[in-house]
Amino acid sequence: MPPSHIAILGGGLTGLSSAYHLSRKFPSSLITLLEKQPRFGGWVRSERVQVKDERGNMASVVLEAGPRTLRPNAKSVLELINLLELKSSLVLTRKTSPAAKNRFLYIPGTNGLQLIPSSITSFFSSSLARILVPAILREPFRRYNRPPGITDESLDSFLIRRFGEPFARTFGSAMVHGIYAADSRILSVRAAFPTVWDAEENGGGSVIRGLLSKNERGEAAVDYVLGDMVTAMDGVSVFSFKEGIRTLTDALVLELKRNPKVQLQSGVGVTSLRLNPLHQTFEITTSSHFSFKASHVVSTLSPPVLNILLPPSLPLPHLTENTSSSVTVMNIVFPPSLSGHPIHPPGFGYLIPRPSSGYDTSNSGILGTVFDSSALSGQDTGRLIKLTIMLGGPHPLTPSHTSLPVVLKHLASHLGHPLPEPLLVHSHSHASCIPTLSVGHLERMDELRAVLKALPWNGRLEVIGAGVGGVSVGDCLEAGKRAGCVWR
Structure with missing residues (x-):
């Protein structure tokens, strides 16, 4: 039997994507989305x-x-487009x-920008060659040096092992600044950059050998309604919209408002989330002093915020780790x-x-x-x-x-x-x-999902979003697409 009433907490990218895809999966279910801010879209502005x-x-x-x-x-982005x-x-x-083609670094203490090499010729002639050349050329010949029993480590530690400290500090820390605005010495390599972790395993200890030999599996195309979007993206590096990224969130809001089974409420925060194990329902209390019951809940709130909403008698693990x-x-x-x-x-x-x-x-x-x-x-x-x-x-x-x-x-x-x-x-x-997805994040999220799958939650509460999965727009929209995939 499909969910009777799905509550979605948070109206950012993940929340809007969840509401859209769940309304397609369960067209007879009532969906209520609550957003604390007066506008939808989260950090998209x-x-x-x-x-x-x-x-x-x-x-x-x-x-x-x-x-x-x-x-x-x-x-997930192409499908919505x-x-x-x-x-x-x-x-x-x-x-x-x-x-x-052209991306640059600014090295503190210097004057002017330094071009990051994008070809073999520029690789050797670049002002960054003194760091890049030895790091890249030596890596395939470094012995397998992952410490025994290690299941995760910081990106900085990983890059130091495989490419050396100058490469890790110059390129690794800069990359993390651009994506996560974080310290690469804290960020989990497995959670944030799983491809390089897997490449080390597939390459017999060498990241470069693993990347060169890896099989491109990708997602199953049958799972996405892409139309001609793959062809449209041929030869494209990055893209946006004429009116910015809000084009995507505005379109989601407009489509959801057309659906009589979906209720969008902005300016309404959640003050508590309680589970009635006997009746397998949730009671949600809001900042506008009304409460309602839902059979299923998708939380796209940051894990620390969700932690505050739960009763002390039913805590969830690892919500405040990061x-x-x-x-x-x-x-x-x-x-x-x-x-x-x-x-x-x-x-x-x-x-x-x-x-x-x-x-x-x-x-x-x-x-x-x-x-x-x-x-x-x-x-x-x-x-x-x-x-x-x-x-x-x-x-x-x-x-x-x-x-x-x-x-x-x-x-x-x-x-x-x-x-x-x-x-x-x-x-x-x-x-x-x-x-900042810190070291051990994937194992902690596996433990969280195991608790949510078992009684008393029984799989009716899903915790998703940037604080659980990846932080990119694609990651957030993908999490929304997968919300409720085990509900029947």
């Missing part, structure tokens, strides 16, 4: 703004305070474009370059590795910068230059770190030349926005 340059010319740009690009290999008929709204960045990163996002729009000298080099942007001195307030606090006007030029009118700077994460921030003059001073140093006065600056501070 796209805004089109009008900008006037110094000559009085008007242009419009899309500013993203949250995720800004999508990967074409995320079939197909089902919601969003293909005409796409903005594509081809693999042949400079934004796809910390989360807080990030400040600054969108900066500059006038077109009139001198002929571009503000930034053609490319996607740059990341900054962990300083050799560690994370302290003497550093800039900047994790990296995206050259939005290069990566997603099809979103904007005019020839304005749009950048997004990310600060915080493992860096402790003070008010001076995020003051505009200080940020512009650091940005000019990174780019290697003075900058014009910006036309527009938007700043957003996101508290605890990206969970």
